[in-house]
Amino acid sequence: MAKKKTRRTRTRKGISKDWGRKADVKVEYTPCLIAIPSGTCPVKLTGCDLQSVRDWVIALTNKKPAAHTYKPTVYRYWVRNFYDFWTDEHKTVQENIEKIVKCDIKTVTDLED
Numbered sequence: 001m002a003k004k005k006t007r008r009t010r011t012r013k014g015i016s017k018d019w020g021r022k023a024d025v026k027v028e029y030t031p032c033l034i035a036i037p038s039g040t041c042p043v044k045l046t047g048c049d050l051q052s053v054r055d056w057v058i059a060l061t062n063k064k065p066a067a068h069t070y071k072p073t074v075y076r077y078w079v080r081n082f083y084d085f086w087t088d089e090h091k092t093v094q095e096n097i098e099k100i101v102k103c104d105i106k107t108v109t110d111l112e113d
Contacts, residue, residue, distance in 0.1 A: 029067040033104065034074055041078040048089040053096040054111075061108050072101040 043059040046052050057075055064070060075097050083090035100111055 029065040031067040033069045033071060035071045036077055037074050041081045045082045048092045050096050050099070053093055054100055057097070057100055057111065058108055061105055070105045072097065075101055
């Protein structure tokens with residue numbers, strides 16, 4: 001008959017009472033480049049014409065945390081919340097986004113006119 005192993009208890013590696021965030025610690029956003037966002041769009045797209053799309057892009061850019069940079073794919077991705085892929089409106093909005101957003105967007109001044 002095989003000898004039964006004795007079980008060793010785990011050692012405690014730290015004090016668990018300080019694992020939470022302190023009350024005076026403020027969480028800052030880590031700078032990152034976002035290509036595909038998560039969740040639903042925080043700003044409603046009102047129309048598919050150039051001015052509506054421009055206002056929507058500016059509102060989204062103002063709403064994001066200052067440390068984040070958005071790739072143009074972020075704006076194209078969120079259009080799916082408002083229009084179906086096969087519609088003419090979706091195609092029009094995508095074309096307007098390509099006219100407005102040509103590079104990575106950190107602030108509103110990065111947008112093309």
